[in-house]
Amino acid sequence: MNVLDRVALSTPEERALRAVVLVTPLVFLALIPVGGGVFHPVFSAVAVGLAVFVALLPEGNAALGLVLYLGVLWMLSAPEPLGGWTLVATVDVYLLHLACTLLSYGPPGHRPDATLLALWSRRSVLCLGAAVLVWLVARTVDFLDLPPSGTVVGLALVVLLGWVAVLTVRLARDGAGDAD
Amino acid sequence: MLRGATWHATPVLVRAGLGSATLSVIAVVLARPDLLVLATPLLVHAVGAVVRRPGRTPSATVRLGHPYVREGDGTLVRVTVDGAEDIEHAALALVPHRHVVARPASGVIGASWWDRAPRRVLELPVASLRWGRRRIGDGLVAGTSGWGGYAWGPVPVFPQDLTVLPQPGVFDSRTASPHPIGLVGQHPARRRGDGSEFESIRPFQPGDRLRRVQWRVSLRTGNLHVTSTVAEEDASVLLLVDSGVEVGRSEGVRGRASTLDVAVRASAAVAEHYLIRGDRVGLRVLGSTHHNAVHTAAGRRHLRRVLDTLARVVPGENRDLDLDRMRFQVSAGSIVLVFSPMLSQVSVVATTTLAARGLDVVVVDCLPDDIDVAGDDERAALAWRMRLLEREVLLTRLRRTGIPVVAWRGPGTLDEVLRRLGRRGARTTAGHR
Numbered sequence: 001m002n003v004l005d006r007v008a009l010s011t012p013e014e015r016a017l018r019a020v021v022l023v024t025p026l027v028f029l030a031l032i033p034v035g036g037g038v039f040h041p042v043f044s045a046v047a048v049g050l051a052v053f054v055a056l057l058p059e060g061n062a063a064l065g066l067v068l069y070l071g072v073l074w075m076l077s078a079p080e081p082l083g084g085w086t087l088v089a090t091v092d093v094y095l096l097h098l099a100c101t102l103l104s105y106g107p108p109g110h111r112p113d114a115t116l117l118a119l120w121s122r123r124s125v126l127c128l129g130a131a132v133l134v135w136l137v138a139r140t141v142d143f144l145d146l147p148p149s150g151t152v153v154g155l156a157l158v159v160l161l162g163w164v165a166v167l168t169v170r171l172a173r174d175g176a177g178d179a180d
Numbered sequence: 181m182l183r184g185a186t187w188h189a190t191p192v193l194v195r196a197g198l199g200s201a202t203l204s205v206i207a208v209v210l211a212r213p214d215l216l217v218l219a220t221p222l223l224v225h226a227v228g229a230v231v232r233r234p235g236r237t238p239s240a241t242v243r244l245g246h247p248y249v250r251e252g253d254g255t256l257v258r259v260t261v262d263g264a265e266d267i268e269h270a271a272l273a274l275v276p277h278r279h280v281v282a283r284p285a286s287g288v289i290g291a292s293w294w295d296r297a298p299r300r301v302l303e304l305p306v307a308s309l310r311w312g313r314r315r316i317g318d319g320l321v322a323g324t325s326g327w328g329g330y331a332w333g334p335v336p337v338f339p340q341d342l343t344v345l346p347q348p349g350v351f352d353s354r355t356a357s358p359h360p361i362g363l364v365g366q367h368p369a370r371r372r373g374d375g376s377e378f379e380s381i382r383p384f385q386p387g388d389r390l391r392r393v394q395w396r397v398s399l400r401t402g403n404l405h406v407t408s409t410v411a412e413e414d415a416s417v418l419l420l421v422d423s424g425v426e427v428g429r430s431e432g433v434r435g436r437a438s439t440l441d442v443a444v445r446a447s448a449a450v451a452e453h454y455l456i457r458g459d460r461v462g463l464r465v466l467g468s469t470h471h472n473a474v475h476t477a478a479g480r481r482h483l484r485r486v487l488d489t490l491a492r493v494v495p496g497e498n499r500d501l502d503l504d505r506m507r508f509q510v511s512a513g514s515i516v517l518v519f520s521p522m523l524s525q526v527s528v529v530a531t532t533t534l535a536a537r538g539l540d541v542v543v544v545d546c547l548p549d550d551i552d553v554a555g556d557d558e559r560a561a562l563a564w565r566m567r568l569l570e571r572e573v574l575l576t577r578l579r580r581t582g583i584p585v586v587a588w589r590g591p592g593t594l595d596e597v598l599r600r601l602g603r604r605g606a607r608t609t610a611g612h613r
Contacts, residue, residue, distance in 0.1 A: 071215055167197040
């Protein structure tokens with residue numbers, strides 16, 4: 001089934017989710033100048049192109065590329081790392097991720113049921129609550145103006161690389177099992 | 181793409197895991213806490229998905245709610261998934277088939293659950309809009325674990341047989357059968373007997389029942405008179421369905437009908453009418469249908485047999501059919517109803533052969549008025565007009581040889597014809613006397 005057929009067979013709910021996938025990167029791009037950052041027309045055009053591609057194929061791995069691209073664009077453009085707009089951008093990226101997630105639950109014509117939406121409402125509260133918590137901690141650390149600590153950074157890196165290793169092993173094992 | 185019946189990581193988990201990990205590492209290395217904030221929701225999602233990593237592999241089976249339905253009536257495609265403790269959401273997508281509709285129309289449903297039960301059931305209502313044997317319920321089923329991290333399938337589910345019985349058209353006939361030949365029934369016979377239909381008032385004979393004494397006439401004449409009635413017998417009807425030619429496009433029970441649709445639905449209606457009244461009905465299908473004959477019998481179970489055979493009718497001529505050796509196994513006195521558009525040689529020969537044997541044969545013309553064969557093609561339209569003229573000539577010839585031809589129009593279609601056949605039979609009998 002080609003991409004246009006998939007879009008044509010979509011339910012109104014799926015079309016709304018595709019619209020969310022298309023709109024959230026645009027909002028993200030608008031947040032950069034609003035938050036005092038620099039607007040890059042070329043980088044923004046690439047982001048829009050990626051957003052269109054992801055809106056057409058939300059269940060693929062293109063959305064990962066879009067999320068990473070937006071993150072790097074934010075890093076390069078945003079002048080105030082821990083301003084209020086960071087939280088808005090976080091909610092925006094999460095909505096993009098959530099819309100892609102809900103679209104990947106079934107083939108075109110699939111209607112997300114009420115239980116699924118309720119489940120994801122709870123999870124969204126948890127995910128965004130954790131983001132707010134991290135933001136508050138980062139603001140507190142920034143406010144206290146603690147001196148940079150190589151140990152803390154090293155520890156954080158070890159934890160993160162451990163998590164990456166666990167994840168890679170899991171995904172690689174699942175991929176191998178699937179190939180069998 | 182089919183991924184097999186094992187659990188595998190979804191792009192959702194890849195995105196949440198690798199996206200959060202990459203952004204977090206950049207955040208730590210470049211001391212950008214805002215990237216860590218951006219990555220946190222994805223990180224929580226990835227952790228949740230990995231924690232809910234499924235273990236047991238489920239299996240799916242499909243069943244239909246009913247093996248038999250009437251056309252237009254619904255049933256359920258029920259997919260049972262066993263070993264479904266780790267499934268939080270399951271989706272079913274059925275392969276679309278002609279004349280089969282589902283609710284929702286896309287044939288795709290999904291369901292989610294809060295609890296972790298070992299068995300999940302997905303039910304999709306479907307209906308067949310046309311009679312016949314259908315294989316439905318084939319499609320794909322897939323499951324997703326908690327947090328959408330892992331997916332099972334999509335795995336194929338295999339089709340099930342569904343027999344769609346024809347929806348009998350509305351039919352009623354108030355006219356009795358011209359030649360009832362059975363023992364008990366509802367049709368007034370030509371002989372006297374224990375019925376309810378008045379025949380005459382005649383002098384009392386030994387053996388007459390006292391309750392039949394007609395006291396007024398007896399007192400007036402001075403001799404005992406009794407009311408005599410005619411016996412009531414059942415009729416024998418042979419339905420001959422011509423499936424050799426199908427003209428027109430069938431749009432299901434709510435749309436336009438093809439000639440075969442009309443023939444099957446009309447014969448089902450007539451069979452139901454006579455069998456419910458206690459008459460005996462037989463069926464013969466003229467065409468390539470494999471199971472093409474039902475012996476003459478009575479009863480509601482026999483009605484199911486007739487409808488089941490009608491549901492198996494497929495269009496197409498039987499080229500091995502030898503008309504000279506064709507045996508209809510029809511007893512004398514039976515009425516033969518030929519449901520045909522009279523466009524095939526076989527049906528014409530069968531009709532004239534049966535009429536030549538002295539049977540009462542009625543042709544029920546199954547060509548709908550609104551049939552559109554040619555579309556916008558002028559040459560095809562011209563050819564179809566010529567074919568219709570040939571058919572008209574043929575029907576006129578049949579009428580001239582004494583075979584009545586009536587167009588199917590539901591209730592009362594056969595009333596006038598049966599009345600005429602009854603009168604003709606009575607004249608013939610009187611002539612013999």
